[in-house]
Amino acid sequence: MAADQERRPPLGSVHGFAVESELRFRYLRDGGGEPLTVREDGAEPDAPGDLLANLKSRQGHLTQVYQRAGRFSLHMENVGWFGVAPETSTITVPRTPYGAWLEGAIWGLPVALLVLSRGGLFFHAAVVEIHRRAVILTGPGYHGKTTLATALAAAGHRLLAEDLVRCDVGPPTVVYPGPAMLRLRRDVAEWLVVPGAERVAEDAEKVHLALDPGRRGTGEALPLAGIVLLHLGETTSIERLDPGATIRDLWRVTLNIPTPAGRAQCFSDVTQLAETVPVWKLARPLTREALAVAVAMVIEAGRAT
Amino acid sequence: MPAGTVIRRGSRVVSERLPGETGALLLHLDSGAYHRVNGLGALIWDLLTDPLEVELLRQRIAAQLDDAPGSLELDLLAFLQDLAHRGLIALEHGR
Numbered sequence: 278m279a280a281d282q283e284r285r286p287p288l289g290s291v292h293g294f295a296v297e298s299e300l301r302f303r304y305l306r307d308g309g310g311e312p313l314t315v316r317e318d319g320a321e322p323d324a325p326g327d328l329l330a331n332l333k334s335r336q337g338h339l340t341q342v343y344q345r346a347g348r349f350s351l352h353m354e355n356v357g358w359f360g361v362a363p364e365t366s367t368i369t370v371p372r373t374p375y376g377a378w379l380e381g382a383i384w385g386l387p388v389a390l391l392v393l394s395r396g397g398l399f400f401h402a403a404v405v406e407i408h409r410r411a412v413i414l415t416g417p418g419y420h421g422k423t424t425l426a427t428a429l430a431a432a433g434h435r436l437l438a439e440d441l442v443r444c445d446v447g448p449p450t451v452v453y454p455g456p457a458m459l460r461l462r463r464d465v466a467e468w469l470v471v472p473g474a475e476r477v478a479e480d481a482e483k484v485h486l487a488l489d490p491g492r493r494g495t496g497e498a499l500p501l502a503g504i505v506l507l508h509l510g511e512t513t514s515i516e517r518l519d520p521g522a523t524i525r526d527l528w529r530v531t532l533n534i535p536t537p538a539g540r541a542q543c544f545s546d547v548t549q550l551a552e553t554v555p556v557w558k559l560a561r562p563l564t565r566e567a568l569a570v571a572v573a574m575v576i577e578a579g580r581a582t
Numbered sequence: 583m584p585a586g587t588v589i590r591r592g593s594r595v596v597s598e599r600l601p602g603e604t605g606a607l608l609l610h611l612d613s614g615a616y617h618r619v620n621g622l623g624a625l626i627w628d629l630l631t632d633p634l635e636v637e638l639l640r641q642r643i644a645a646q647l648d649d650a651p652g653s654l655e656l657d658l659l660a661f662l663q664d665l666a667h668r669g670l671i672a673l674e675h676g677r
Contacts (some may be wrong), residue, residue: 354604519603520600520603521600521603521605521618524600524607524616524618525616525618528616533614535614536593537611537612540609540611540614541596541611544596544598544616545596546609547597548598548600548607557614
C-alpha cells in the first residue's frame with residue numbers, strides 16, 4: 278500500500294509545472310516546478326456549475342467552460358470532459374486515442390484556468406528565447422505569429438511557446454516555457470524547417486511537430502525582454518510603443534476567467550506589464566521575403582533592451 | 583441633462599491610470615469591455631470618486647483648467663452621456 282502511494286517522479290516540465298501522470302507525453306521539457314497531476318477520467322460531472330464561456334475554435338468546434346466551488350469543468354466537442362481542480366493541482370482528461378492532439382489541448386485552456394485561478398497572466402502568443410531572455414510575439418489570428426516564431430527557431434532561437442504562454446508580472450516579470458510543440462500550417466511546413474523537430478500528427482490544416490529533445494531545453498522561467506505586437510503592413514517596420522498605446526492590443530490577447538474578479542485581476546496585471554516591459558509594433562506583409570527581415574528586426578529588438 | 587443630475591461611477595467598473603501618461607483605462611467587469619479616456623477624461627473620472635452634481639463637476643473641471651473652453655459644458659454633457667451609454671457611470675436625475 279505504501280509503495281502504491283509514493284509519488285511518481287515528474288515526467289517533465291510545462292508552464293512552470295512538474296507534471297506527474299501515468300500518461301505519456303511528447304512535449305514536456307526537462308526540469309521541475311509546482312506539482313501538477315494529470316490523470317484520465319473523462320466522466321461527465323454530475324453538476325458542472327455555472328457556464329462561464331462558450332468558445333469556438335477556428336475549426337468551429339465548441340468548448341464550454343463551467344465553474345463550481347472553485348473547480349472548472351470543460352467540455353470539448355467531439356472529445357469529452359476535462360476537469361481542473363486548483364486546490365489539488367489536478368487536471369483530469371478524457372480517454373481518447375488522439376494522443377498528440379490531446380496533449381496539446383491539456384497544455385492549453387485547462388492549465389491556463391489553473392494558473393488564472395491563482396493569479397498570473399496567460400497570453401495567446403508565441404515566445405522565443407533571445408540572449409537568454411524571452412520575447413513574446415502576439416497579435417490577432419492569421420497575423421503570422423507561428424510562422425515568425427518558427428522562422429526564429431529555424432534561425433537557432435529556442436522556441437518557448439507557440440500558442441499560449443504563462444507570464445508572471447514582477448519584478449521580475451518572467452515567462453514560463455510552454456509545451457515543446459509546434460503546429461504549423463501545411464503549406465508553411467513544406468518550406469520552413471525546424472532542425473530536429475519530429476512530425477507526430479497531422480490534421481486537416483496543420484502539421485504537429487515535437488521539438489528536438491536535445492534542443493528544447495528546460496522549463497525554467499526566463500526574464501521577459503519585451504513584447505512584439507504583430508500588425509499587417511505593406512512594408513516591414515518595427516517601432517517602440519508608448520505604454521498607453523499597447524494596452525488595448527495586450528488586453529485583446531489576454532486570457533481571463535470571465536468573472537468580475539477574474540477580469541479585474543488580469544486588467545491590473547496587464548496595465549502593470551505595459552508599464553514595465555518594452556513593447557514594439559512590428560508591421561509586415563505576410564511574404565517569405567518579408568519574413569527574413571522581420572526575423573532580423575525581432576532579434577535586434579530582443580538584444581537591444 | 584436635467585439640472586441637479588448626480589453623476590456616479592458605475593459600480594461594475596475598475597480603472598487604472600495609463601503608465602507615463604495623463605489618460606486612464608476603464609474596464610467594465612461584467613462585459614469585459616475596455617475603454618480608454620484622455621487626460622481630461624481621466625480628470626473627470628478622478629473628480630467622480632464620490633457622486634457629484636453635474637454643475638458642481640463642471641465648476642471643478644473649470645477650476646483645474648488653465649483656459650477652460652467656452653464649449654466646456656456642452657462637451658462635458660456629451661462625454662457624460664457617452665459614459666452612461668457604455669455603462670461606465672450612472673445618472674441620477676434630481677428632483
